[in-house]
Amino acid sequence: MLTATVLANPRLATNPVLATGTKSPERGPSEDGFAPLRKIGTVSSFARNKTIFNEGDAAEFSYKVIAGAVRLCKVLPDGRRQIAFFFMPGDYFGLGQAGEHAYTAEAVSDVTLACYARRRMEGLCDELPGVRKELVSRLHRDLSDAQKHLVMLGRQTAKERVASFLLILVERVRAKDGDTIDLPMGRQDIADYLGLTIETVCRALSDLKRSKVISTPNTHQAVLHDIAALHKTCENEL
Amino acid sequence: MLTATVLANPRLATNPVLATGTKSPERGPSEDGFAPLRKIGTVSSFARNKTIFNEGDAAEFSYKVIAGAVRLCKVLPDGRRQIAFFFMPGDYFGLGQAGEHAYTAEAVSDVTLACYARRRMEGLCDELPGVRKELVSRLHRDLSDAQKHLVMLGRQTAKERVASFLLILVERVRAKDGDTIDLPMGRQDIADYLGLTIETVCRALSDLKRSKVISTPNTHQAVLHDIAALHKTCENEL
């Protein structure tokens, strides 16, 4: 169904270099400043809920999502979890890492990734100013996204956070038909992204459904009928 | 007084290039990979609560804090405010910006800054791999800090957030005598950093005082008597 069926038979892998025979060179269009990366990319796949790397692991690779979705999270000793990012097809993550990863990356759905060895990326940065600019630009955009996220967690109510979340998603798939968005992540993931409980997320979604602002044909899709109302709900421009 | 008395007679300035006659070249030690920046830095000063740049302004400069403290914040239309970063002496901010600033920077106390024109910084990045590496490294550290901040706002209680905040500060001034830390920012700033109200911050501090974990000789200093207890309070390693 949905985005989770990219792989007919998903292969497990705990480390890209060990991934199940998927070291074929990366293919396909890549129109951004990272185009030169295509030459050094290898492809790797991870099944749903598998760990791509753990907090504390040596940072060997940077990644691009080819298909599926990835979550970056931190977990407290008592189990509380906070998701910092969701990465969708076309997004890069693990950029600019030196030493250890500061967070854990997991596959939200079955995922196909392009992997770039850190040393080879550094080489490209030294050779090609365009790659360096793209790296800095993407890091800066991530930082900017994180700051918007801080506003959501620090200063918005539950309903505002859910509305903001839907607007962020619709913004990132502005190629899709109409106002239907895929939600590859489950409710618990949404809750952990928004700093709420799963029940509160459900109630906020139900509120929005009751007021006809959205509808949910199934748990992994949402139709946004009234985007203006969503913007008004999270009374800010983010 | 405290850190706010760096300038005997602080000058107001709304833009570094317009700063009151303080375009002298930067001086002093700078042992990091950004050492080459010294050649292109000019000095500028801002009085307490003055805006250094606004969200939406063209990003002309990057900055280093020489003295005082700076806050980076976003404000919602209805006045709710979230502070994303405090920058202390030695910290850089506004790095890697292209186009517009994504947030507002204000002087927490009277502040002295080194300013680096964006174009000249880019030139240095192209010429010197060390500068590029330092830029990427610092952006990545900021991103990592922002993620820890997300955990605080999304998953910690009020008391845990305040304890974490104190521990972050003591970590950043690990040169100071004993366990006394300066709090250049007011209670409202702390509240806006932690996603709480000023009253809740006060109450959490009072709790910690009552249990002898800290004491506050004045509102702009805190003595941490029991750092282990603080760590235990925010039951996580961050």
Add this chain to the structure above:
DNA sequence: CGGATGGTTGATGCGTTTCAACAGAGGTGG
């Protein structure tokens, strides 16, 4: 069909916010 997984809804409690009063520090002018 039966169990497991994930999602939804309801009732109650707690933590934080809100509203309000007050206290202390700093600055100004008489």
Add this chain to the structure above:
DNA sequence: CCACCTCTGTTGAAACGCATCAACCATCCG
């Protein structure tokens, strides 16, 4: 130099929003 005023911080009481606990429902799959 002190009275006064303002700004910031602190404490208390009440209200509210979200979390918690619990039951129920839907879908998927063996």
